Amino acid sequence: MSHRLQGQDWLTAAATRAVMAALAAAGGPDCARFVGGCVRNALIGAPIDDIDIATSLTPDAVVAALKATGLRSVPTGIEHGTVTAISERQPFEITTLRRDVSTDGRRATVAFTTDWAEDAGRRDFRLNALYADAEGVILDPTGQGYDDAMAGRIVFVGEPEERIREDYLRILRFYRFYAWYGRGAPDAAAVEACAALAEGVEQLSAERVSKELLKLLAAPDPRPAVRLMAEAGVLGRVLGSTFDLALFEAMTGLSGDALLRLSALLPGDPAKAAEIARALRLSNTQRDRLVEAVSGEATTTLTRPQARKVLYRDGRQAFEDRVMRAWAAGGHTEASRELLALAQDWTRPVMPVGGRDLARLGLTPGPETGQVLKAFEDGWIADDFPDHGHDARLRALLPPR
Incomplete structure (x- = not known):
């Protein structure tokens, strides 16, 4: 037919x-x-x-x-x-x-x-x-x-091991295609062959691996495929021995962002995240985002002033990623949504004073200028970015004459 x-x-x-x-x-x-x-x-x-x-x-x-x-x-x-x-x-x-x-x-x-x-x-x-x-x-x-x-069957052409030995990237492609197009139980022969030849992924270029991995993680629901990868020992060969399946599974239910899902698989260690990003040859932008996501403070218990402080210091993307990780780890849903809404609505204020203001108040330009401005900024942030009283704050910080 x-x-x-x-x-x-x-x-x-x-x-x-x-x-x-x-x-x-x-x-x-x-x-x-x-x-x-x-x-x-x-x-x-x-x-x-x-x-x-x-x-x-x-x-x-x-x-x-x-x-x-x-x-x-x-x-x-x-x-x-x-x-x-x-x-x-x-x-x-x-x-x-x-x-x-x-x-x-x-x-x-x-x-x-x-x-x-x-x-x-x-x-x-x-x-x-x-x-x-x-x-x-x-x-x-x-x-x-x-x-x-x-x-929705992902079945190799001919013998699975033969196809895989031709190009070990087909191991990752199997999981990616299962994530996107598979339905029901995976093909047993394919699962067995991928597990048997898992070490072959270490022969692949990092660029090929990361491209496939991010495509896989962008699937509507990659959780069954990632579980298979973990069981076969493939995930450990790609990300190292330590990964967080529980956090990843929770994150997948909250966000379709492939890089955020990847961050959930990584341990909460900025140095380790940077190491894995380098091993995968991710772009500098992707690397920095992963590192920022697992760094710093952005729990779902932050007050609004505390949240604005993190937003000002670290930026919206890092703040939102950290809130999502905290939410996936068991953070309060309503609090998480409120913090994410705050991040979208809040406009980062511009530092309201500069060197000219200090010169106007009698401070001679020099190393002390930066020190005073840094102290002003720290206090301004701690007080939740007030829009008045700046001269008085600066005068209080000026060195004695």
């Missing part, structure tokens, strides 16, 4: 039609098919971010075909068979059918092929080895990809 994509605007859009027509003109109507995520997500009604196309044409032939119809091409990964077509300012990634020649767990040497089954055989999961022609008719070379997609 053949299946067909229905009601997909991207499938019938002029930009898409132009690319498929260009390829068909060069290699015939069966030389190009949509593949992977766009087909899978179209079947299950999930959002579609990218449109990927597989083709039996070689990369050079793809470039020539696009040029012949006036479409621009970008050689984004031409050595691996990938060319990006630009149609009506929209990118379409076109990759020549491939088979693996050799793999080492991190990267593969590939050869081009014209066999759709060979191309499907090197893909990770059966629900990702689905193709659709220009009219939306599904090609399912494994014979089970369609059923897997509809049932």
Whole structure:
């Protein structure tokens, strides 16, 4: 029984039609098919971010075909068979059918092929080895990809251990796809293979690991997948031996923010958080946010003046993250909501005095200027940012003449 994509605007859009027509003109109507995520997500009604196309044409032939119809091409990964077509300012990634020649767990040497089954055989999961022609008719070379997609089964193509040994990132991809698309109990063979080969993730680049991890944590409910990772020993190899599943599970119920969920997995130790962020090669911004989230004071028992002090000193993001961590750890719900509302409504005041004010009061510019201003600021914050009486406060802080 053949299946067909229905009601997909991207499938019938002029930009898409132009690319498929260009390829068909060069290699015939069966030389190009949509593949992977766009087909899978179209079947299950999930959002579609990218449109990927597989083709039996070689990369050079793809470039020539696009040029012949006036479409621009970008050689984004031409050595691996990938060319990006630009149609009506929209990118379409076109990759020549491939088979693996050799793999080492991190990267593969590939050869081009014209066999759709060979191309499907090197893909990770059966629900990702689905193709659709220009009219939306599904090609399912494994014979089970369609059923897997509809049932929410994440099953490796062929033998799980063989697929994983080709690229150990597939361990993390298994958990990520289970988090996003899995339903019911996970595939037992996949779970067993990921656990058996867990040490393979240590061969991967930190950038690949962190990218997959954050995608996983952004899923609507990643808790079952993260539990599986912990049980298999994979989570410990990614984050180290110490992680807080209980806090993570509570945080997941409060926030969909992947980085905040990651912070909940980390111990409440700024130095350790910084170490893990560096090991994952997170951006400086991401690292700083994680460190700030596990630092300082922002419990759900703060008074409003205390909260404003933390907001002024550490900023809104750090304050909100700390309140969320305290809430997830058992903080009072209503108090947490009030503090978060305060953070959104409160505008950080500008320091109301400066060096000119001190000069006006007779203090000669010099090292004492900074000391007096620092003392003024500390008192101003402690008194909850009063908007009057500044000259009197400054005079009281001036050194004797």
